[in-house]
Amino acid sequence: MTLLPARSLPAAPRVGIFYSAACKGTGAAAHDLADALFSLTGLSLTLAELTCTAPADLAHYDALLLGCPTCGGELPPDWAAAFPAFQELDLAGRAVGLFGCDDQRASPRTFQDALGILAEAAQVSGARLVGSTAVAGYDFSDSRAVFRGRFIGLALDPATQPDLSGDRVRRWVAGLAHELGWPIRLGA
Numbered sequence: 001m002t003l004l005p006a007r008s009l010p011a012a013p014r015v016g017i018f019y020s021a022a023c024k025g026t027g028a029a030a031h032d033l034a035d036a037l038f039s040l041t042g043l044s045l046t047l048a049e050l051t052c053t054a055p056a057d058l059a060h061y062d063a064l065l066l067g068c069p070t071c072g073g074e075l076p077p078d079w080a081a082a083f084p085a086f087q088e089l090d091l092a093g094r095a096v097g098l099f100g101c102d103d104q105r106a107s108p109r110t111f112q113d114a115l116g117i118l119a120e121a122a123q124v125s126g127a128r129l130v131g132s133t134a135v136a137g138y139d140f141s142d143s144r145a146v147f148r149g150r151f152i153g154l155a156l157d158p159a160t161q162p163d164l165s166g167d168r169v170r171r172w173v174a175g176l177a178h179e180l181g182w183p184i185r186l187g188a
Protein backbone atom coordinates (compact mmCIF):
# COMPACT_ATOMS: atom_id res chain seq x y z
CA MET A 1 0.00 0.00 0.00
CA THR A 2 1.26 3.49 -0.87
CA LEU A 3 0.67 6.12 1.79
CA LEU A 4 0.18 9.63 0.44
CA PRO A 5 1.11 12.70 2.45
CA ALA A 6 -2.05 14.32 3.77
CA ARG A 7 -1.81 17.28 1.45
CA SER A 8 -1.94 14.93 -1.57
CA LEU A 9 -5.25 13.36 -0.59
CA PRO A 10 -8.09 14.46 -2.84
CA ALA A 11 -10.54 16.77 -1.11
CA ALA A 12 -13.91 15.21 -0.37
CA PRO A 13 -16.51 16.32 -2.91
CA ARG A 14 -19.07 18.83 -1.72
CA VAL A 15 -22.46 17.24 -2.27
CA GLY A 16 -25.70 19.16 -1.98
CA ILE A 17 -29.18 17.66 -2.08
CA PHE A 18 -31.86 20.28 -2.70
CA TYR A 19 -35.51 19.48 -3.13
CA SER A 20 -38.87 20.99 -3.82
CA ALA A 21 -41.28 20.90 -0.93
CA ALA A 22 -44.21 21.06 -3.35
CA CYS A 23 -45.03 17.42 -2.70
CA LYS A 24 -44.11 15.46 0.37
CA GLY A 25 -42.92 12.51 -1.69
CA THR A 26 -39.96 14.47 -3.04
CA GLY A 27 -38.88 15.55 0.44
CA ALA A 28 -39.12 11.99 1.71
CA ALA A 29 -37.08 10.78 -1.27
CA ALA A 30 -34.43 13.44 -0.61
CA HIS A 31 -34.04 12.24 2.97
CA ASP A 32 -33.88 8.60 1.85
CA LEU A 33 -31.22 9.54 -0.70
CA ALA A 34 -29.16 11.36 1.89
CA ASP A 35 -29.36 8.38 4.28
CA ALA A 36 -28.40 5.92 1.55
CA LEU A 37 -25.56 8.08 0.26
CA PHE A 38 -24.12 8.67 3.70
CA SER A 39 -24.35 4.97 4.59
CA LEU A 40 -22.57 4.01 1.40
CA THR A 41 -19.88 6.68 1.17
CA GLY A 42 -19.63 8.48 4.52
CA LEU A 43 -19.52 11.77 2.62
CA SER A 44 -20.86 14.76 4.49
CA LEU A 45 -23.85 16.19 2.70
CA THR A 46 -25.96 19.31 2.65
CA LEU A 47 -29.68 18.54 2.55
CA ALA A 48 -32.16 21.40 2.26
CA GLU A 49 -35.42 22.53 0.77
CA LEU A 50 -34.91 24.63 -2.31
CA THR A 51 -36.74 27.59 -0.79
CA CYS A 52 -34.22 27.67 2.10
CA THR A 53 -31.35 28.10 -0.36
CA ALA A 54 -30.17 31.05 -2.42
CA PRO A 55 -30.04 29.68 -5.98
CA ALA A 56 -26.55 31.15 -6.45
CA ASP A 57 -25.30 28.93 -3.60
CA LEU A 58 -26.00 25.83 -5.69
CA ALA A 59 -22.88 26.57 -7.72
CA HIS A 60 -20.71 25.98 -4.61
CA TYR A 61 -21.16 22.21 -4.77
CA ASP A 62 -19.19 19.69 -6.78
CA ALA A 63 -22.26 17.54 -7.11
CA LEU A 64 -25.88 18.60 -6.92
CA LEU A 65 -28.74 16.17 -6.46
CA LEU A 66 -31.90 18.09 -7.27
CA GLY A 67 -35.39 16.85 -6.48
CA CYS A 68 -38.43 18.11 -8.31
CA PRO A 69 -41.97 16.82 -8.95
CA THR A 70 -43.92 17.80 -12.07
CA CYS A 71 -46.94 20.04 -11.80
CA GLY A 72 -49.20 19.92 -14.87
CA GLY A 73 -46.21 19.24 -17.13
CA GLU A 74 -44.27 22.15 -15.65
CA LEU A 75 -42.04 22.97 -12.71
CA PRO A 76 -43.78 23.35 -9.33
CA PRO A 77 -43.99 26.93 -7.96
CA ASP A 78 -40.81 26.85 -5.84
CA TRP A 79 -38.66 25.58 -8.70
CA ALA A 80 -40.36 27.93 -11.16
CA ALA A 81 -39.43 30.88 -8.92
CA ALA A 82 -35.80 29.78 -8.69
CA PHE A 83 -35.52 28.79 -12.34
CA PRO A 84 -34.36 32.12 -13.86
CA ALA A 85 -31.49 32.26 -11.34
CA PHE A 86 -30.78 28.56 -11.88
CA GLN A 87 -30.42 29.19 -15.60
CA GLU A 88 -27.80 31.87 -14.89
CA LEU A 89 -25.53 29.57 -12.86
CA ASP A 90 -22.15 28.53 -14.13
CA LEU A 91 -22.16 24.79 -13.49
CA ALA A 92 -19.11 23.94 -15.58
CA GLY A 93 -17.36 20.97 -14.06
CA ARG A 94 -20.25 20.21 -11.69
CA ALA A 95 -22.17 16.95 -11.66
CA VAL A 96 -25.94 17.20 -11.52
CA GLY A 97 -28.22 14.27 -10.71
CA LEU A 98 -31.98 14.74 -10.87
CA PHE A 99 -34.72 12.89 -9.04
CA GLY A 100 -38.47 13.28 -9.20
CA CYS A 101 -41.61 11.89 -7.59
CA ASP A 102 -44.50 11.78 -10.02
CA ASP A 103 -47.60 9.82 -10.84
CA GLN A 104 -47.37 7.83 -14.09
CA ARG A 105 -50.94 6.56 -13.91
CA ALA A 106 -52.59 9.97 -13.40
CA SER A 107 -50.20 11.85 -15.71
CA PRO A 108 -48.84 9.38 -18.29
CA ARG A 109 -48.07 12.11 -20.85
CA THR A 110 -46.06 14.36 -18.53
CA PHE A 111 -44.41 11.81 -16.26
CA GLN A 112 -41.19 13.33 -14.83
CA ASP A 113 -41.33 16.27 -17.27
CA ALA A 114 -39.81 18.51 -14.60
CA LEU A 115 -36.59 16.50 -14.73
CA GLY A 116 -36.35 17.13 -18.46
CA ILE A 117 -36.82 20.88 -17.95
CA LEU A 118 -34.11 21.02 -15.27
CA ALA A 119 -31.79 18.77 -17.28
CA GLU A 120 -31.89 21.05 -20.31
CA ALA A 121 -31.10 24.10 -18.18
CA ALA A 122 -28.32 22.34 -16.27
CA GLN A 123 -26.71 21.19 -19.48
CA VAL A 124 -26.78 24.70 -20.97
CA SER A 125 -25.10 25.88 -17.72
CA GLY A 126 -22.25 23.46 -18.36
CA ALA A 127 -23.18 20.74 -15.88
CA ARG A 128 -22.44 17.08 -16.44
CA LEU A 129 -25.70 15.17 -16.01
CA VAL A 130 -25.25 11.95 -14.07
CA GLY A 131 -27.45 9.11 -12.88
CA SER A 132 -29.55 8.20 -15.91
CA THR A 133 -31.80 5.18 -15.37
CA ALA A 134 -33.67 2.61 -17.47
CA VAL A 135 -37.29 3.22 -18.44
CA ALA A 136 -38.17 -0.48 -18.07
CA GLY A 137 -40.63 -1.11 -15.25
CA TYR A 138 -42.69 2.05 -15.80
CA ASP A 139 -45.92 2.55 -17.74
CA PHE A 140 -46.23 6.01 -19.30
CA SER A 141 -46.68 7.38 -22.82
CA ASP A 142 -44.44 10.46 -22.93
CA SER A 143 -41.84 12.25 -20.86
CA ARG A 144 -39.50 15.17 -21.36
CA ALA A 145 -37.12 13.35 -19.01
CA VAL A 146 -36.31 10.59 -21.52
CA PHE A 147 -33.14 11.12 -23.49
CA ARG A 148 -31.75 8.43 -25.76
CA GLY A 149 -34.19 5.91 -24.33
CA ARG A 150 -33.33 6.49 -20.66
CA PHE A 151 -34.60 8.69 -17.88
CA ILE A 152 -32.13 11.50 -17.34
CA GLY A 153 -32.30 10.85 -13.59
CA LEU A 154 -34.15 8.85 -10.97
CA ALA A 155 -37.89 8.47 -11.58
CA LEU A 156 -39.88 7.64 -8.47
CA ASP A 157 -43.61 7.09 -8.28
CA PRO A 158 -44.74 6.87 -4.67
CA ALA A 159 -48.37 7.06 -5.82
CA THR A 160 -48.47 3.86 -7.88
CA GLN A 161 -45.15 2.09 -7.18
CA PRO A 162 -44.38 2.87 -3.54
CA ASP A 163 -42.79 -0.52 -2.90
CA LEU A 164 -40.15 0.06 -5.57
CA SER A 165 -38.82 3.39 -4.28
CA GLY A 166 -36.43 2.09 -1.62
CA ASP A 167 -34.64 -0.21 -4.00
CA ARG A 168 -34.57 2.41 -6.77
CA VAL A 169 -33.00 4.92 -4.40
CA ARG A 170 -30.33 2.47 -3.19
CA ARG A 171 -29.43 1.41 -6.73
CA TRP A 172 -29.30 5.02 -7.92
CA VAL A 173 -26.98 6.04 -5.10
CA ALA A 174 -24.69 3.07 -5.76
CA GLY A 175 -24.62 3.99 -9.45
CA LEU A 176 -23.80 7.62 -8.70
CA ALA A 177 -20.96 6.61 -6.38
CA HIS A 178 -19.55 4.41 -9.13
CA GLU A 179 -20.04 7.03 -11.88
CA LEU A 180 -18.47 9.81 -9.84
CA GLY A 181 -15.72 7.72 -8.25
CA TRP A 182 -16.87 8.45 -4.72
CA PRO A 183 -15.36 6.40 -1.90
CA ILE A 184 -17.27 3.38 -0.66
CA ARG A 185 -17.17 2.71 3.07
CA LEU A 186 -15.73 -0.61 4.09
CA GLY A 187 -18.59 -2.96 4.94
CA ALA A 188 -21.25 -0.80 3.21
Ligand SMILES: Cc1cc2nc3c(=O)[nH]c(=O)nc-3n(C[C@H](O)[C@H](O)[C@H](O)COP(=O)(O)O)c2cc1C
Pocket residue numbers: 022023024025026069070071072073074101102103104107108110111112113158159
Ligand atom coordinates in the same frame (compact mmCIF):
# COMPACT_ATOMS: atom_id res chain seq x y z
C1 LIG B 1 -51.74 19.84 -9.41
C2 LIG B 1 -50.92 18.61 -9.66
C3 LIG B 1 -50.33 18.46 -10.90
C4 LIG B 1 -49.55 17.31 -11.15
N1 LIG B 1 -48.97 17.16 -12.37
C5 LIG B 1 -48.26 16.04 -12.63
C6 LIG B 1 -47.66 15.85 -13.91
O1 LIG B 1 -47.76 16.69 -14.80
N2 LIG B 1 -46.96 14.71 -14.12
C7 LIG B 1 -46.85 13.73 -13.18
O2 LIG B 1 -46.27 12.68 -13.46
N3 LIG B 1 -47.38 13.89 -11.94
C8 LIG B 1 -48.08 15.02 -11.65
N4 LIG B 1 -48.63 15.21 -10.42
C9 LIG B 1 -48.33 14.23 -9.35
C10 LIG B 1 -47.24 14.79 -8.45
O3 LIG B 1 -46.02 14.95 -9.16
C11 LIG B 1 -46.96 13.93 -7.22
O4 LIG B 1 -46.49 12.68 -7.57
C12 LIG B 1 -48.15 13.70 -6.41
O5 LIG B 1 -48.81 14.93 -6.21
C13 LIG B 1 -47.75 13.08 -5.07
O6 LIG B 1 -47.66 14.09 -4.11
P1 LIG B 1 -47.42 13.77 -2.57
O7 LIG B 1 -46.04 13.21 -2.48
O8 LIG B 1 -47.53 15.10 -1.88
O9 LIG B 1 -48.47 12.78 -2.15
C14 LIG B 1 -49.40 16.32 -10.13
C15 LIG B 1 -50.00 16.51 -8.89
C16 LIG B 1 -50.76 17.62 -8.65
C17 LIG B 1 -51.41 17.77 -7.31
